[in-house]
Amino acid sequence: xxxxxxxxxxxxxxxxxxxxxxxxxxxxxxxxxxxxxxxxxxxxxxxxxxxxxxxxxxxxxxxxxxxxxxxxxxxxxxxxxxxxxxxxxxxxxxxxxxxxxxxxxxxxxxxxxxxxxxxxxxxxxxxxxxxxxxxxxxxxxxxxxxxxxxxxxxxxxxxxxxxxxxxxxxxxxxxxxxxxxxxxxxxxxxxxxxxxxxxxxxxxxxxxxxxxxxxxxxxxxxxxxxxxxxxxxxxxxxxxxxxxxxxxxxxxxxxxxxxxxxxxxxxxxxxxxxxxxxxxxxxxxxxxxxxxxxxxxxxxxxxxxxx
Amino acid sequence: xxxxxxxxxxxxxxxxxxxxxxxxxxxxxxxxxxxxxxxxxxxxxxxxxxxxxxxxxxxxxxxxxxxxxxxxxxxxxxxxxxxxxxxxxxxxxxxxxxxxxxxxxxxxxxxxxxxxxxxxxxxxxxxxxxxxxxxxxxxxxxxxxxxxxxxxxxxxxxxxxxxxxxxxxxxxxxxxxxxxxxxxxxxxxxxxxxxxxxxxxxxxxxxxxxxxxxxxxxxxxxxxxxxxxxxxxxxxxxxxxxxxxxxxxxxxxxxxxxxxxxxxxxxxxxxxxxxxxxxxxxxxxxxxxxxxxxxxxxxxxxxxxxxxxxxxxxxxxxxxxxxxxxxxxxx
Numbered sequence: 001x002x003x004x005x006x007x008x009x010x011x012x013x014x015x016x017x018x019x020x021x022x023x024x025x026x027x028x029x030x031x032x033x034x035x036x037x038x039x040x041x042x043x044x045x046x047x048x049x050x051x052x053x054x055x056x057x058x059x060x061x062x063x064x065x066x067x068x069x070x071x072x073x074x075x076x077x078x079x080x081x082x083x084x085x086x087x088x089x090x091x092x093x094x095x096x097x098x099x100x101x102x103x104x105x106x107x108x109x110x111x112x113x114x115x116x117x118x119x120x121x122x123x124x125x126x127x128x129x130x131x132x133x134x135x136x137x138x139x140x141x142x143x144x145x146x147x148x149x150x151x152x153x154x155x156x157x158x159x160x161x162x163x164x165x166x167x168x169x170x171x172x173x174x175x176x177x178x179x180x181x182x183x184x185x186x187x188x189x190x191x192x193x194x195x196x197x198x199x200x201x202x203x204x205x206x207x208x209x210x211x212x213x214x215x216x217x218x219x220x221x222x223x224x225x226x227x228x229x230x231x232x233x234x235x236x237x238x239x240x241x242x243x244x245x246x247x248x249x250x251x252x253x254x255x256x257x258x259x260x261x262x263x264x265x266x267x268x269x270x271x272x273x274x275x276x277x278x279x280x281x282x283x284x285x286x287x288x289x290x291x292x293x294x295x296x297x298x299x300x301x302x303x304x305x306x307x
Numbered sequence: 308x309x310x311x312x313x314x315x316x317x318x319x320x321x322x323x324x325x326x327x328x329x330x331x332x333x334x335x336x337x338x339x340x341x342x343x344x345x346x347x348x349x350x351x352x353x354x355x356x357x358x359x360x361x362x363x364x365x366x367x368x369x370x371x372x373x374x375x376x377x378x379x380x381x382x383x384x385x386x387x388x389x390x391x392x393x394x395x396x397x398x399x400x401x402x403x404x405x406x407x408x409x410x411x412x413x414x415x416x417x418x419x420x421x422x423x424x425x426x427x428x429x430x431x432x433x434x435x436x437x438x439x440x441x442x443x444x445x446x447x448x449x450x451x452x453x454x455x456x457x458x459x460x461x462x463x464x465x466x467x468x469x470x471x472x473x474x475x476x477x478x479x480x481x482x483x484x485x486x487x488x489x490x491x492x493x494x495x496x497x498x499x500x501x502x503x504x505x506x507x508x509x510x511x512x513x514x515x516x517x518x519x520x521x522x523x524x525x526x527x528x529x530x531x532x533x534x535x536x537x538x539x540x541x542x543x544x545x546x547x548x549x550x551x552x553x554x555x556x557x558x559x560x561x562x563x564x565x566x567x568x569x570x571x572x573x574x575x576x577x578x579x580x581x582x583x584x585x586x587x588x589x590x591x592x593x594x595x596x597x598x599x600x601x602x603x604x605x606x607x608x609x610x611x612x613x614x615x616x617x618x619x620x621x622x623x624x625x626x627x628x629x630x631x632x633x634x635x636x637x638x
Contacts, residue, residue: 027609059609066565067555069602072358076606079351080342092458093555096470100354103481 025057026283029077030111032088033070035062039268040088043111046272047086054280056083071097078104084279085109091116107282111275115292120282123275126294130264131162131217133299134242135169137262138213141240145175146212149201151182151194151221162217162244170215179211184221194224195231202232211239219243219250219263226253226260235259246300255305262301270295323633327579327626331597338604345607349476349483357472359599360492361386361547361554365566366573366591367492367499368543371536372432373574373586374503376516377425379540380436382570384444385417386548386563391447393465393549394456394558403462411545417443418541422534440567447560457557466556488550495543499588502539512536513585572623573598579626597622 028051034040044060051058059077063069070089074097077085085101087094088111098118101108110122138148148170152163163181170176180201185193198214205211216222222243229239239259243250246265253260274295282288298304322329338346345351365382372379389410396406417439424435472484503509511532514522523529547566552558574586576594581587598619605615 029606029609057609059606059611061606062613064565065561067557067559067562068358068361068551069565071554072602073606075354075358076603079345079348079354080607081345090457090557093455093557095466095556096554099470 026083030060030086033063042268043272046269050276075100078106123293125266127161131165135166142212144173147179149214151216190220191224194221195227198225198228213240322629356489357486360488363492363595364547366570368540369570370591374512377432381440382544383564383567385544388443388447389545389548390552390558398460414541414545418538422537426530426533455559469553
């Protein structure tokens with residue numbers, strides 16, 4: 001009886017040892033509760049592709065929405081003294097894990113995670129430049145004059161910074177008047193309330209050409225505004241709509257060549273690859289100065305929406 | 308010895324009694340051999356206890372209900388709801404004790420509701436707590452507006468608590484601490500152990516689990532005890548929800564939902580160790596630690612996170628299967 005157990009134990013240990021044999025390479029743990037989300041998958045795949053070139057051993061840990069489990073896995077990886085940890089989760093929620101990593105001397109990198117001194121750096125898209133691109137697109141399309149409706153959300157910092165940039169660009173064009181700066185109710189996702197708000201604005205400005213453009217800080221209000229314009233039968237007035245994020249629904253609308261003309265696509269793969277580069281730089285002894293590394297984004301119009 | 312060695316029934320019996328324990332010991336041994344520097348260290352052991360503390364509290368609470376042969380499926384959503392209640396109170400008032408007090412009160416009320424539905428209305432525990440699971444979850448979404456409450460809304464002291472502990476000794480540059488969350492889990496274990504093993508209340512619960520009708524005829528106030536057991540489970544779930552919220556310094560309306568199935572798994576694993584297959588809280592602890600050690604060790608070995616789930620499932624099925632086959636054999 002006892003002998004059986006010992007043999008079983010040895011077999012189990014041998015099997016685990018075999019799977020553990022190749023241990024010389026740098027070990028990188030990628031930890032996220034959000035692997036099921038499409039954006040995260042793109043980051044991680046691009047990161048893994050680069051990691052393969054660098055000869056790293058990457059362990060991707062998906063805690064399936066469980067943030068406390070993400071902390072636990074960060075602590076485990078820190079304990080194990082991996083070469084680096086990459087996270088895709090709000091750092092303020094996993095501060096306990098980040099402090100464990102700091103105590104163990106293991107560097108942590110953010111993959112579109114949010115900025116904090118506990119990270120070596122965070123790689124993300126530049127909200128300022130995304131807003132600048134779409135606001136400049138609007139200005140250009142309406143020839144620098146006309147009434148513009150803005151959809152903003154100042155309570156959420158990443159979206160607030162987009163609004164500030166658009167304000168500046170519109171202010172810099174004397175011919176442009178911001179007719180309304182709307183904060184939609186986002187409880188339902190933002191489309192329905194934005195539509196209702198836009199319908200009210202259309203009713204208040206009934207004459208043709210009274211509204212030249214709608215600039216939205218993200219796609220949902222842009223889609224809501226589009227629905228309102230369609231429902232009011234005013235698609236023929238040439239009102240230009242722009243959003244940010246280029247989600248599938250927005251891409252579809254842009255592809256139809258209607259009022260919704262432009263949005264911004266984040267380069268998820270570029271973010272994943274840039275994180276790998278940052279880890280590589282850090283491991284080879286370089287001190288990374290920027291707390292945030294920005295990856296360029298791309299203006300999406302009907303010309304390139306199907307690429 | 309030579310005779311029993313070839314007797315399949317006794318082999319089965321051995322596995323029924325000691326299979327889970329053997330498995331636990333092998334895991335410890337295996338991880339220790341494979342991770343000589345990082346696994347069996349004071350720091351990592353406290354680390355695992357801290358990681359498992361929330362699940363442990365839910366599983367201990369679940370043990371009380373399962374001692375009567377019942378289930379409480381609502382513990383996970385109650386944990387979420389308690390976190391949300393505390394966070395909303397923090398946001399509105401900034402008062403930590405008030406938030407904690409109201410969250411625990413919500414747990415107690417929810418538990419009493421479960422107990423009332425099962426005990427006095429006579430709804431099957433599975434159905435009643437499935438119903439309240441949905442209600443608590445809906446309430447958590449309603450109170451939070453479906454959003455995660457975090458950042459400045461959560462008082463610093465509340466978030467820092469889960470990171471702190473009692474400093475024990477210095478290991479290199481790192482101070483090994485006994486984490487606060489571990490202390491709470493150990494205190495909960497002590498209370499539940501005392502209530503179930505040393506008090507009449509506990510003995511009555513096990514009697515009800517053996518045969519509820521006989522227990523009633525023997526003069527045990529079955530309805531009242533059942534209500535109290537569910538109330539305790541609700542309170543335990545709320546406590547775990549607060550621990551979770553403190554650990555992630557935020558509250559999300561779904562964050563506790565993973566606790567329920569893991570808690571049941573831990574109690575089941577524990578039941579496979581008990582002599583008569585009844586849930587005992589110290590055995591539940593072994594179930595919890597087995598799940599925790601497995602997660603910790605496999606992460607350190609860089610084993611794919613999905614493999615872990617399969618292994619956990621296989622261990623549970625194997626352990627319970629051994630117990631079931633043994634019963635068939637004996638009959």
